[in-house]
Amino acid sequence: MPRMMTDDSMTVGKVGTGVQAFQFSGARIERLGATEYTLVTIAVDVTGSTKGFADELRKSLITAVESCKKSPRSANLLLRVILFSGSLDGGIEEIHGFKPLSEVDTNSYPQLNPEGITPLFDAAFSAVGATNAYAKTLMYKEFNANGIVFVITDGDDNVSRSTVAMVKREMERGARGEEIESLIGVVVGINAAAFRYKLEEFAKGTGMQYIDVGEATKGKLAKLAQFVSQSVSSQSQALGTGGPSQNIAPTI
Amino acid sequence: MIRFHTDHYFHIGSAHYTSGKPCQDYSLSSASDDVACAIVSDGCSTGRHTDVGSRVLALSTMQAIRDHVKASSGVLNTAVVSITSRQQQIISTSRLILGLDWMDMLATCGYVYLTQSGGFIHVQGDGVVALKYRDGHIKMSRYLWADNMPFYPSYDYDSINNFVKAHGGDLDALRLFRTTVSTRLDGTIAEAEDKEFTLREGLNGVLTRLSLEELAQLEFIAVFSDGVTQIDNVDWKDAVTRFLSFKSLEGEFAKRRMMWEIKSLQKTSKGPIDDIAYAVVRIERERENEG
Numbered sequence: 001m002p003r004m005m006t007d008d009s010m011t012v013g014k015v016g017t018g019v020q021a022f023q024f025s026g027a028r029i030e031r032l033g034a035t036e037y038t039l040v041t042i043a044v045d046v047t048g049s050t051k052g053f054a055d056e057l058r059k060s061l062i063t064a065v066e067s068c069k070k071s072p073r074s075a076n077l078l079l080r081v082i083l084f085s086g087s088l089d090g091g092i093e094e095i096h097g098f099k100p101l102s103e104v105d106t107n108s109y110p111q112l113n114p115e116g117i118t119p120l121f122d123a124a125f126s127a128v129g130a131t132n133a134y135a136k137t138l139m140y141k142e143f144n145a146n147g148i149v150f151v152i153t154d155g156d157d158n159v160s161r162s163t164v165a166m167v168k169r170e171m172e173r174g175a176r177g178e179e180i181e182s183l184i185g186v187v188v189g190i191n192a193a194a195f196r197y198k199l200e201e202f203a204k205g206t207g208m209q210y211i212d213v214g215e216a217t218k219g220k221l222a223k224l225a226q227f228v229s230q231s232v233s234s235q236s237q238a239l240g241t242g243g244p245s246q247n248i249a250p251t252i
Numbered sequence: 253m254i255r256f257h258t259d260h261y262f263h264i265g266s267a268h269y270t271s272g273k274p275c276q277d278y279s280l281s282s283a284s285d286d287v288a289c290a291i292v293s294d295g296c297s298t299g300r301h302t303d304v305g306s307r308v309l310a311l312s313t314m315q316a317i318r319d320h321v322k323a324s325s326g327v328l329n330t331a332v333v334s335i336t337s338r339q340q341q342i343i344s345t346s347r348l349i350l351g352l353d354w355m356d357m358l359a360t361c362g363y364v365y366l367t368q369s370g371g372f373i374h375v376q377g378d379g380v381v382a383l384k385y386r387d388g389h390i391k392m393s394r395y396l397w398a399d400n401m402p403f404y405p406s407y408d409y410d411s412i413n414n415f416v417k418a419h420g421g422d423l424d425a426l427r428l429f430r431t432t433v434s435t436r437l438d439g440t441i442a443e444a445e446d447k448e449f450t451l452r453e454g455l456n457g458v459l460t461r462l463s464l465e466e467l468a469q470l471e472f473i474a475v476f477s478d479g480v481t482q483i484d485n486v487d488w489k490d491a492v493t494r495f496l497s498f499k500s501l502e503g504e505f506a507k508r509r510m511m512w513e514i515k516s517l518q519k520t521s522k523g524p525i526d527d528i529a530y531a532v533v534r535i536e537r538e539r540e541n542e543g
Contacts, residue, residue: 029500030500030501030502031502032500032502032503033502033503033504034503034504035504035507035508035511140499141499141500142499142500142508142509142511142512143500143508144511
């Protein structure tokens, strides 16, 4: 199980079963006051191969979150950030669960210490599954909800307990619109030229989209932050229309 | 000590939506440590820009209540008289400043005004008032004018004379009807009572006073526009019950409830045919909060 960083204001949920189960946290529903929310998850690869650009990747993550805070829809966003690596307990570590952006303090985001191999499928399953599960709770309490998930990685899976089929099933639940109005999943490849084919195949097999950032330069990582915040804003504006945003850029 | 929470919502009905007309209902609410108010206003469909009129009326009523709070520190003895007088004054001034015709101002108004020492509900025109008790049962009253010709608080002296004539000219004639229904917890009707009001009484608006003891028994007080009585295939009593069945209470609790219910109704019917609005006060006893 991933390490949880929760307090009394958060509640804990679970996706999957047995050894394929992952915990997540989210703000207690009774604390939420708006009518609708877009659930945003950013999953960041902290495996050994990201060591060379870990600091820039952290900056990009922080920039993306701070940009989301400036969105006119910021009061309707709930953000979850997770790290994934085979070196982490259970492969996933939640920096924070779904919480209002006003409560997210990016200064407290830890320095990334890349090591270990890549539980990519676990990260995607945890991210998409938690989004569906938390959205179901919100919808039950009459909050409209949709979601967008970013899985940022530089390599192919080599250690997951979850499978492509499990991620696909969760993405399909999103597409049916019963538990969440719509769900967009984006696999973002960075410095991932060698794995591009594999990542495209993974995205295609699960119903997610693949976006290739290219090399992990300062400029490209800045563009990644911009892409994340724009895509979040676009998906949030689509809330209430019954479908996903049609404006997620196909390239960065 | 009690704590007040308020929320409100209004929604265009299918008749206005399909004919390209604006929503002529409006609602407002506000709560502070000592005072809460919830207001609905319903513009006359045969008036002119009554979508504007209903907003001006609701905002004028809100300002009149604020002025009363400032002037009286929440003492309610003469509140209705001073609020009505101030409401009229603000409406007249606003109408002139905005260049509106008196026909634009034809709208009903229902409001709740609560303080730490009690409160009241004042219905100027028609609509529905609902009290939901802590044990879950609901007492709801529907106000309906004869010939569906309600009183509008923006009427001036001449308009009132015409209104009285249109109702037959006899101030003692019974022209306003109230049906009050109390539901059991399962939604069935426990008791019903009808009351008639004279034209003279209707012109002043119908006042329901609420003592502090009564407030302590209540969880929600809501005022609805008459749109709640015009939902496709839904009886008004069921509609009221549904709109007060809150699943969560934080923030925009009333907005969430009505939006969700309307979406659900529209899956199988036209939903609200007329525009609909409600404003709700939630009454929280301090010890609940401490607990």
